[in-house]
Amino acid sequence: MRRAAAVSMLCILLTIAAAAQQITMMVAPFDSASTGNLELGKKTGIILNLQVWQTLRIPSTVDGKKTQGSITWDVTSNPPTSYAEAEALAARQREDIPQTVLWGRAWRYGPGTVVEAFLLIRTNVPGFDSQNVWSVPAPDGTNISVSLPRRQIDFSPIVLRGDLLPQLEQPAGLVLYSSPQGSSTEGEVGDYFRALEQAPDSAKVILPSGVVGWIRLPRLSSTHTEVVDFSGGVIRILRHDWPGAFQLFSRVINNSHTPAAVLVDSYLYLALASAQMGQSAYEWAAKAYGLSPYSKTVVQYLCMSRMSDFAHLSPDDKAGDRGRALLDSLQTLVNHSNALFQADDAWLKHVRLFLSGNRSSAESRR
Amino acid sequence: MGSITDFLKYIPEAASSPLAFVAYALVVLAWVVTTWLRGNPERKTRQILAQFKDDGLRLGALRTLTNNAPPEGLTGNDAILEWVREGTRSKKRILLVVALGMTLVAVIIFTVAVRGAAGASVNHVTIILHRMGTTRDCPTLPESAHVLVFPKGKPPIDAAVYEDCKASFVVNAKAAQTAILKLKGAGGFSLSDPDRQYLLSLNTWDAYLSSSDPKQRLRLTLFRYTGDCDSDNHAFSTFQGILQTKVNSIRGMFASNDARYDYLSELNIVPAGEVLNLSSQEIRSYWDTTSSLQVLSGLCFRSNGVNIFHSQVFSGELSGDLHDPFIAELPLTPQEFGTTRDIHTVSVLYALAQEALSRGVPQDIVISYLSHAREIAQQVSGANGPQLVAAIDTSLERLGAPAPMVLGK
Numbered sequence: 001m002r003r004a005a006a007v008s009m010l011c012i013l014l015t016i017a018a019a020a021q022q023i024t025m026m027v028a029p030f031d032s033a034s035t036g037n038l039e040l041g042k043k044t045g046i047i048l049n050l051q052v053w054q055t056l057r058i059p060s061t062v063d064g065k066k067t068q069g070s071i072t073w074d075v076t077s078n079p080p081t082s083y084a085e086a087e088a089l090a091a092r093q094r095e096d097i098p099q100t101v102l103w104g105r106a107w108r109y110g111p112g113t114v115v116e117a118f119l120l121i122r123t124n125v126p127g128f129d130s131q132n133v134w135s136v137p138a139p140d141g142t143n144i145s146v147s148l149p150r151r152q153i154d155f156s157p158i159v160l161r162g163d164l165l166p167q168l169e170q171p172a173g174l175v176l177y178s179s180p181q182g183s184s185t186e187g188e189v190g191d192y193f194r195a196l197e198q199a200p201d202s203a204k205v206i207l208p209s210g211v212v213g214w215i216r217l218p219r220l221s222s223t224h225t226e227v228v229d230f231s232g233g234v235i236r237i238l239r240h241d242w243p244g245a246f247q248l249f250s251r252v253i254n255n256s257h258t259p260a261a262v263l264v265d266s267y268l269y270l271a272l273a274s275a276q277m278g279q280s281a282y283e284w285a286a287k288a289y290g291l292s293p294y295s296k297t298v299v300q301y302l303c304m305s306r307m308s309d310f311a312h313l314s315p316d317d318k319a320g321d322r323g324r325a326l327l328d329s330l331q332t333l334v335n336h337s338n339a340l341f342q343a344d345d346a347w348l349k350h351v352r353l354f355l356s357g358n359r360s361s362a363e364s365r366r
Numbered sequence: 367m368g369s370i371t372d373f374l375k376y377i378p379e380a381a382s383s384p385l386a387f388v389a390y391a392l393v394v395l396a397w398v399v400t401t402w403l404r405g406n407p408e409r410k411t412r413q414i415l416a417q418f419k420d421d422g423l424r425l426g427a428l429r430t431l432t433n434n435a436p437p438e439g440l441t442g443n444d445a446i447l448e449w450v451r452e453g454t455r456s457k458k459r460i461l462l463v464v465a466l467g468m469t470l471v472a473v474i475i476f477t478v479a480v481r482g483a484a485g486a487s488v489n490h491v492t493i494i495l496h497r498m499g500t501t502r503d504c505p506t507l508p509e510s511a512h513v514l515v516f517p518k519g520k521p522p523i524d525a526a527v528y529e530d531c532k533a534s535f536v537v538n539a540k541a542a543q544t545a546i547l548k549l550k551g552a553g554g555f556s557l558s559d560p561d562r563q564y565l566l567s568l569n570t571w572d573a574y575l576s577s578s579d580p581k582q583r584l585r586l587t588l589f590r591y592t593g594d595c596d597s598d599n600h601a602f603s604t605f606q607g608i609l610q611t612k613v614n615s616i617r618g619m620f621a622s623n624d625a626r627y628d629y630l631s632e633l634n635i636v637p638a639g640e641v642l643n644l645s646s647q648e649i650r651s652y653w654d655t656t657s658s659l660q661v662l663s664g665l666c667f668r669s670n671g672v673n674i675f676h677s678q679v680f681s682g683e684l685s686g687d688l689h690d691p692f693i694a695e696l697p698l699t700p701q702e703f704g705t706t707r708d709i710h711t712v713s714v715l716y717a718l719a720q721e722a723l724s725r726g727v728p729q730d731i732v733i734s735y736l737s738h739a740r741e742i743a744q745q746v747s748g749a750n751g752p753q754l755v756a757a758i759d760t761s762l763e764r765l766g767a768p769a770p771m772v773l774g775k
Contacts, residue, residue: 034607082614105611107604110673112700116611116707123622152618157707159700259704260745261738286773291744293770294737294762296730302773329774336768340737342624342730 021127023238024070025052025231026090026098031079032106035113041079041106043168044115044160044220046189048102048227049073050203051217053195055232055248059241067239072096075191081105083152086120099128099238102231106160113160115220117227119153121234128238134272136307139357144307144350146300148237149268153230156259158221176205176213186213226251226258233269242273249273253287264292268301278312281305296340299333303351306330310358318358319365327362331355376480385479389472396468400461407431407454408447415443486540491515493547493571495531495555497585497636497656504531505575510551513573517545517566527552539566547573558655576655583659583684583721584633586613586714587652589642593666595673601666601698605675605706609662610635612711616718619738626731630718633659653682659717660684662710666698673698675706679713684720687757688713694750705750708742712754715739719761733767 027049032041049071056069072093080086086103104117123130132145160168167175173188180202189205193215197204202214219225233248252258252266267288271281282305288298310318310326317323334351341348380386414427425436428446432453440449493513497505511527515535520543525533537545544563549556558574588609591602617630642663644652653661664677675698678691685692692713696706719735736758743754763769 034604082611083618084614105607107608107703108600109604109700109703110601110698114700114703116608118615150619151622152615154615157700157704159703259708260741264741282775289770289773292737292741294733294740294767296734296737333771336771339765339767340730340733342626342728 021067022070022096023067023235024072024096024098025100025102025235026072026074026093026096027052028074028077028086028089028101028103029079030104030106030115030117031081033079035106035108037169039171040113040165040168041104042075043174044104044106044158045102046073046174046215047217047220048104048117050195050215051228052102052231052235054198054203054217055228056235057241057244059236059239060243061240063240064236064242064244067241069235069239070096072098079103079105083118083120086118087122090120090122097125098122099125099130100231100234102227112162113165115158115160117155117158117225119155119227119231119234121148121151121153123151133237134275134301134304134308136304136311136354138350138354139361140353142350144304144347144354146297146304149265149297149301150261153262153265154259155225155227155230155262156257158225158227159223160220161218161222164218164220174215176207176211177202177216178213180204180214180216186211189213189215223257224255226255226262229255230262230266233266237269237272240276242276245269246273246277260291264288264295264298267291268298271301271305275305275308280309282309294340296337299337299340300347303330303333306333307351307354315365319362323358323362327355327358380476380480380482383479383482385482386476389475389479392472392475393469396465396472400465404454404458404461407450407457411447411450415446486538486543487567488536488538489567489569490536491534491566491569491571493525493533493573495527495533495573495575497575504529505555506530507555508551508553511553511555512550514548514550515545516548518543524550537566541565541567543567547571549575576657582629582632582725583657584629585656585658586633586635587638587656587658587661588635589638589661589663590640591664591666591675591677592641593676595666595668595698601673601675606635606637608703608707609710612707613714616714620734626728633714633718649680650682653680658682659721660714677706677710679710681713681717681720684717684724686716686720687760688716688753705747708746709750709754712739712743712746712758715742716754716758716761723761723765729765729767732765733762736762736765736767 027045030041030045032038053071056071059065059067074089077089080089080103086101090098090101099122101120101122102117103120104115106113106115121130131147133148135143135145138144173190176186176189178184178186180199190207192208193205195203195205196212201218202216204212204214206212229248229251233245233252236245236248249266249269253263253270258266267284271284271288274284275281285298285302285305289302292298306326306329310323313323334348334355410431411428414424414431418424418427421441424446425440428436428450432450434453436449440446495505495507507527507530513525513527513533515523515525517523517537517539523535523537525535527533543566545566546561546563547557548560555575558576564571588606590599591605613633613635616633617627620627620630642649649661659681661680662677664675666673666675668674675696677694677696680691681688682690694709696702696709715735716739719732719739722732722735740755740758743751743758746754
């Protein structure tokens, strides 16, 4: 990233360990030009930024402890208006290179205001392998892997609370309070600040002037939005914080307003997290299948859950009824779903090899 | 002074006009002929003097030549020549007057030519190329594209295309002069009306292009929504913005490493710039000739105190199992924002699936479009949701997509 831009960017870092892999989410300013109020997009972005920041935590897993999570907030760039622009904005960063970008747009719609939030999961970030996030060993010594479910997530629109609009639209910055509760203030929050401490619905920050205070983080909508939980969950997945991711994606699936596509992905992330924690992923993959039975990705995760379950069996169980049932189930799934894959799909071929190899091994053991 | 200056200004152009050439020929002819005629008596006299040595014979021949009897005792070559000169002087004057008269006629003709040139004017013409059926959509022509202008009676003009869809040239033409156009190096585009005559005196020409590859339909033509509850077009602009954001993201909905989906990045919204005012048959024809995936139009009206957005989506032969036009009536409220977005997204994905199917695109791609559409359609509330899911399921069944399995534990 250019030096000037680096200076203009606020970095909120939760440092876990030195020289660790850094997982960064960049929050771009939200585009609210069409509402005629630029402040609205900016403040919405800041609030979501800090709300996602509050989901950062020290992972409990061994791998997770080697990572550090961060949220960066870009105050100088033009707000992106498409995934391509969000990608271009992220690609310009030279420090704290983000793996994900949260961006959005605000619209006046009828008598109210709606914010669309989008999450981009980048695929071409050095040192970040989004293609092999879940692997199971195949009999030939190779691994069968799947990539992250989807790299563009369109969240459900956030209908901004009417009582919050005056505060979001006023030209001055967000109010800096002296404490998480109470009405005593320390002035306003500008474009630059650093977050220090998490608290329920508020974040302690320090301004460049050294003034310390609290930013209140109100619910933007009268209905609970899945944006924060899902975005936080993705960061935890990328940091290999499987229990943490499980916790946040569980919240997403229990949110009745979560759109189906986000729900499908959340089930797939739950499957991934479960498998990484040594549990069966099948239940979650099956739920995703229930919502999206024609999705190739869902079928891949379903196959992965069967293969993962098989891989966790003891050699005797693999050759026994349990192993045979899993392979039969996998075989049925593969045969049934053939039309969802490209002719001669390499991944599907690999799964067929997994089946034949393990069947042979089981036969020879019997 | 000004008129003389103007006159002089047009001389260079008039000098090359056909009328000027008539004047030149007249002057040359007049002077060549009169000069020859004026010198003729002397030339013949010299021949007589050279031919006859006897004075009697000479005088006889001179009488025949001049129709005058030479005076008695006229002898000597010089004296005879002087007598002939004197005798033809008045005839020579007449010939000179004739030559001068013809020169005057030539000058008049040339003046007419100059006045003719002054009647034409130097005109800077900008040709703006539009996609047929629109007034604002600039097609992205290849850099190699040129427009050839063929003015009547003038040599053709070659104008390179710039800014994707513009071409400019300068021409000297009269008000009534016209030209036709041809396109060169324009890839899959061609002129919708190649015989159309364009007035050279106009500064801006609007020419309309058709895509010559009607197979791939990646254009959403958006007619301006009208109605009494959106006088400032704000709701329509917002709708257009929402749709644009969605259309821009469609490529990214599918596997980034599968190049078979790359063509989706060409999907675009083309604002027609006007309100749709066509009959059903005309809309179908418009949809077809503009290679649209969908043609959208609608209106906004007020019902029970709520503004309603009535959207019509024409998908022509790609409407599949949906009614054409597919109609969605959505309250213009923040709570319905998501439904509005989702319905149109599903409808685009469904049309893309039908379009891919019509081109023989591999089945797994068609299924993936329908699969994504189905995911979103499930959450669409109101009558449109089940309608869309049913159409998608019928298409999937027809395609031979695997029916959802009942999964065991």
